Amino acid sequence: MKIAMKLLDQFLEKSALVGNNNRIMKIADFQNEFNKDQFEYIHVPSFDLALDCCAGEAGIGRALIEADFAIGETGSVVIDSCNENLRLASCLAEKLDVIFPLSKLVGSMHDVAEFLEERTSGSGGYVAFITGASRTADIERVLTVGVHGPKKMTVIILNDL
Amino acid sequence: MTIQTQIDEKLNDKVLYQNLKGFATAYKASKVNAYKGLDFQVLRTKVHDLKDRDLNKVMQQFNLFRENVEKHGCKVFQAHTGDDACRYIADVLKDHGVKYMVKSKSMTSEEIQLNQYLEKEGLSPIETDLGEWILQIANEHPSHMVMPAIHKTRQQVAKIFSDYTGEEVDSENIKAMVEIARRFLRESYFKSGVGMTGANVAVASTGTIGLITNEGNARLSSTVPPVHIVLVGYEKLCDDFSQALDIVRVLPKSATGQIITSYTTWIKGRVPSHKNEDGIKETHYVFLDNGRLAFFEHPKFKEALKCIRCGSCANICPAYEMVGGHVYGDRYIGSIGLILTALYQGDEAAKDILKMCIGCRACSFNCPSGIDLQSLISDLKLVVGKKYGINPIKEKVFKTVVAKPKRMKSLLSLGASFQFPLTSTHKLNQEKIIKTVPMLPKEMDFRKFPALASKTFSKRFFKDGYDQFSSQRKVFFYPGCAIEYFYPEMGLAMVKLLQKSGIQVDIPKTAACCGIPSIASGDPDNAKTMIYNTLDNLNDAADYEALLVLCPTCGGAIKHEFLDFTKEDPDRYKKASQLGSMVTPVGKFLEDNNIKFKLLGQNTVTYHTPCHDSRSLDYSAEAFLSTVLGKQFIPLTDSNVCCGFGGTYSLDFSSISNGILNKKIENIDATQADILVTDCPGCVMQINGGLMHQNKAVKVMHLTEFIEKHLVVVE
Numbered sequence: 001m002k003i004a005m006k007l008l009d010q011f012l013e014k015s016a017l018v019g020n021n022n023r024i025m026k027i028a029d030f031q032n033e034f035n036k037d038q039f040e041y042i043h044v045p046s047f048d049l050a051l052d053c054c055a056g057e058a059g060i061g062r063a064l065i066e067a068d069f070a071i072g073e074t075g076s077v078v079i080d081s082c083n084e085n086l087r088l089a090s091c092l093a094e095k096l097d098v099i100f101p102l103s104k105l106v107g108s109m110h111d112v113a114e115f116l117e118e119r120t121s122g123s124g125g126y127v128a129f130i131t132g133a134s135r136t137a138d139i140e141r142v143l144t145v146g147v148h149g150p151k152k153m154t155v156i157i158l159n160d161l
Numbered sequence: 162m163t164i165q166t167q168i169d170e171k172l173n174d175k176v177l178y179q180n181l182k183g184f185a186t187a188y189k190a191s192k193v194n195a196y197k198g199l200d201f202q203v204l205r206t207k208v209h210d211l212k213d214r215d216l217n218k219v220m221q222q223f224n225l226f227r228e229n230v231e232k233h234g235c236k237v238f239q240a241h242t243g244d245d246a247c248r249y250i251a252d253v254l255k256d257h258g259v260k261y262m263v264k265s266k267s268m269t270s271e272e273i274q275l276n277q278y279l280e281k282e283g284l285s286p287i288e289t290d291l292g293e294w295i296l297q298i299a300n301e302h303p304s305h306m307v308m309p310a311i312h313k314t315r316q317q318v319a320k321i322f323s324d325y326t327g328e329e330v331d332s333e334n335i336k337a338m339v340e341i342a343r344r345f346l347r348e349s350y351f352k353s354g355v356g357m358t359g360a361n362v363a364v365a366s367t368g369t370i371g372l373i374t375n376e377g378n379a380r381l382s383s384t385v386p387p388v389h390i391v392l393v394g395y396e397k398l399c400d401d402f403s404q405a406l407d408i409v410r411v412l413p414k415s416a417t418g419q420i421i422t423s424y425t426t427w428i429k430g431r432v433p434s435h436k437n438e439d440g441i442k443e444t445h446y447v448f449l450d451n452g453r454l455a456f457f458e459h460p461k462f463k464e465a466l467k468c469i470r471c472g473s474c475a476n477i478c479p480a481y482e483m484v485g486g487h488v489y490g491d492r493y494i495g496s497i498g499l500i501l502t503a504l505y506q507g508d509e510a511a512k513d514i515l516k517m518c519i520g521c522r523a524c525s526f527n528c529p530s531g532i533d534l535q536s537l538i539s540d541l542k543l544v545v546g547k548k549y550g551i552n553p554i555k556e557k558v559f560k561t562v563v564a565k566p567k568r569m570k571s572l573l574s575l576g577a578s579f580q581f582p583l584t585s586t587h588k589l590n591q592e593k594i595i596k597t598v599p600m601l602p603k604e605m606d607f608r609k610f611p612a613l614a615s616k617t618f619s620k621r622f623f624k625d626g627y628d629q630f631s632s633q634r635k636v637f638f639y640p641g642c643a644i645e646y647f648y649p650e651m652g653l654a655m656v657k658l659l660q661k662s663g664i665q666v667d668i669p670k671t672a673a674c675c676g677i678p679s680i681a682s683g684d685p686d687n688a689k690t691m692i693y694n695t696l697d698n699l700n701d702a703a704d705y706e707a708l709l710v711l712c713p714t715c716g717g718a719i720k721h722e723f724l725d726f727t728k729e730d731p732d733r734y735k736k737a738s739q740l741g742s743m744v745t746p747v748g749k750f751l752e753d754n755n756i757k758f759k760l761l762g763q764n765t766v767t768y769h770t771p772c773h774d775s776r777s778l779d780y781s782a783e784a785f786l787s788t789v790l791g792k793q794f795i796p797l798t799d800s801n802v803c804c805g806f807g808g809t810y811s812l813d814f815s816s817i818s819n820g821i822l823n824k825k826i827e828n829i830d831a832t833q834a835d836i837l838v839t840d841c842p843g844c845v846m847q848i849n850g851g852l853m854h855q856n857k858a859v860k861v862m863h864l865t866e867f868i869e870k871h872l873v874v875v876e
Contacts, residue, residue, distance in 0.1 A: 057350075059347070084432070087384050088384060088385075091380050109406045109409065113401075113402040113406060120367045122233075122429075123430060124233070126384075126426070126427070128427070129425040130423065131420075131424075131425075133423065135376065136375060137417070139318050140314060141187070146339070147378075148347070148381055149377035
């Protein structure tokens with residue numbers, strides 16, 4: 001438990017460093033607060049929550065996606081995005097919310113090496129480590145978010161799952 | 162345009178100066194933070210070792226990758242040349258009747274000049290990385306591998322955007338400019354029939370590529386259009402995800418000082434794509450040779466193929482920081498750019514830019530793949546120097562003077578006797594300098610030159626009887642040319658100090674040059690003569706505790722370069738190897754022998770770490786001075802960054818040398834120290850010369866002189 005908390009602290013620190021809004025919740029709180037109407041795309045298989053759409057050039061407002069893993073070393077979430085609509089939503093949402101159970105938090109990038117191997121061994125695969133909003137520093141090294149993709153990222157960690 | 166004209170143009174570019182200087186400072190701090198808690202040496206050794214392979218191994222990785230993607234219907238094309246790759250990509254577009262292709266940043270596509278090729282064919286590639294897009298619409302090429310438009314200001318970008326879009330652009334509002342890019346490029350993803358990306362890694366075990374971006378443009382380029390082309394050099398292959406992640410761990414940290422980028426994306430072949438009839442993405446992999454494959458078998462240059470394109474060799478290069486990537490490199494930029502230009506485009510293309518390396522070795526120590534970049538540049542300098550010739554005056558001086566120790570001695574003695582009409586005493590520190598150098602070009606007039614010593618070090622050593630002191634404990638001292646002819650006091654200070662501690666000091670019977678001036682100028686033949694002269698004049702290692710040097714550049718030469726130049730002569734090689742292992746900077750010798758000092762007086766002192774102390778001899782006197790001086794020691798910002806000397810470099814590229822020196826002087830000013838100590842006579846010549854030229858009263862001293870004048874031995 002102690003190790004898990006240390007790992008969580010590490011994740012939160014790195015995730016905050018890239019400007020993410022981090023939220024730690026219990027399942028019940030999440031379920032109480034959850035409002036389907038806020039989102040245009042939802043993919044949270046742990047709670048059977050789904051709302052499909054094929055994001056186009058205009059983009060979408062907000063997407064909620066469950067991560068397969070999260071990495072303490074870097075503050076990243078790991079999302080299998082082979083599903084094209086999921087991929088488009090995660091690329092084109094103005095706001096990206098990512099949720100994962102604390103039990104899916106691992107320490108090092110190498111802890112997901114097997115997962116990467118498994119998910120990209122077939123005919124097609126697409127796995128993303130996402131660490132913050134879409135950003136650039138290409139003009140005078142000034143950090144600016146939202147150059148192509150999400151402008152804001154929220155990470156929700158369920159600490160009782 | 163000659164290289165000198167290009168350099169002058171960049172040195173006059175104030176925007177470039179500020180941008181690169183600001184970046185260099187910010188980068189160093191972010192990088193330290195990003196690697197906090199990690200062992201950089203361990204990480205880079207891992208990357209170095211996983212990339213250490215021969216052609217056979219790379220082709221095994223390639224065949225496995227190909228098998229893994231072809232069995233699912235992806236296409237793999239092996240491009241022998243850049244044109245082959247361009248043609249294949251153009252054909253994919255034409256076969257699909259596609260005009261627009263979005264592409265994410267790919268240095269490999271810069272290498273083969275893909276955009277120019279496609280545009281000639283009437284096709285429209287669209288760069289989607291913001292920096293690349295800015296340059297594409299401005300019709301320029303990148304000046305940095307990771308931050309391509311680092312040479313542009315917001316005002317310049319605003320002008321480019323306003324010309325391109327016809328809209329009014331607020332020249333102060335970067336956020337609004339980024340919004341413009343978002344709007345225009347969003348449309349591009351959806352109108353393009355093909356998306357192209359590079360690959361930061363290509364994982365053989367599954368046929369997966371890994372892409373590292375912050376903007377997310379590679380994700381969109383590989384997702385929205387129905388066709389995906391991957392352009393990748395064979396050197397990006399690795400065995401498995403464990404290796405790939407070892408690379409991902411260092412790449413962003415070394416590139417921009419980020420722990421990780423916003424997106425690290427792993428893509429395998431035929432993902433769903435609703436725009437295709439069968440609902441599956443069409444994927445092409447273009448593997449590029451363009452000269453690389455040959456070098457996997459080269460004993461030294463295969464090192465260059467370990468590059469992961471982070472750009473950190475440019476980020477910490479003092480010469481790059483002065484002129485930027487449009488001059489310091491070609492299609493690839495920074496130290497690796499000098500090397501890859503020679504390997505991929507041929508030595509003719511690289512012969513001038515190679516000379517701009519000052520030899521400080523910072524890149525070799527910063528490379529996250531553990532490539533000894535500076536030594537590869539040095540080797541290439543020798544190749545092009547021999548093939549295309551070097552400055553004829555220099556060659557003549559090397560051949561007829563420096564490589565002939567006796568002639569050098571008599572000529573410089575003559576010079577010392579007849580220089581008096583030209584010398585004067587500097588009013589601030591009473592040092593003897595050359596008042597005016599006749600016919601000195603203006604750009605070289607940025608520092609005062611020291612006068613030749615009236616008597617050489619060796620002459621005084623033997624004449625004053627320092628050779629008579631005998632003891633069981635013996636060291637051998639190699640003075641090198643600077644101590645011998647310009648600064649004998651530095652050597653004598655050391656001799657007196659050691660003899661007081663009961664240590665006998667022997668020196669060569671005849672002084673000879675260590676060969677570094679010739680090596681740095683690309684003149685292998687004269688370098689070899691000088692190295693043989695020196696080696697033959699050094700006593701055998703067995704009789705001594707250490708081979709002491711006061712010039713770490715000479716010391717580094719004995720330790721490293723002497724081995725390269727004696728490979729065909731087993732006796733000399735053995736001697737060089739034995740002596741090389743004994744080379745010790747004087748500060749280290751004092752520390753190792755636990756000789757303790759205390760400070761006299763109230764002076765404040767700062768310290769410049771010579772490049773070849775820290776990076777050839779693995780030593781810096783900073784800790785020693787800090788311990789002895791306590792609060793009177795003031796650390797110097799960027800202490801171990803080059804002072805801009807580089808021997809004859811400071812004459813060949815005087816304006817770059819001067820620019821680097823000015824940054825050093827700014828940092829010295831900021832310490833407000835009374836004395837600057839360093840332990841290389843070359844650095845003393847440069848820094849002292851600059852300070853005197855600018856009439857600054859900081860006293861510059863070699864460590865040995867500082868000890869003699871300001872410290873006492875504690876018994």
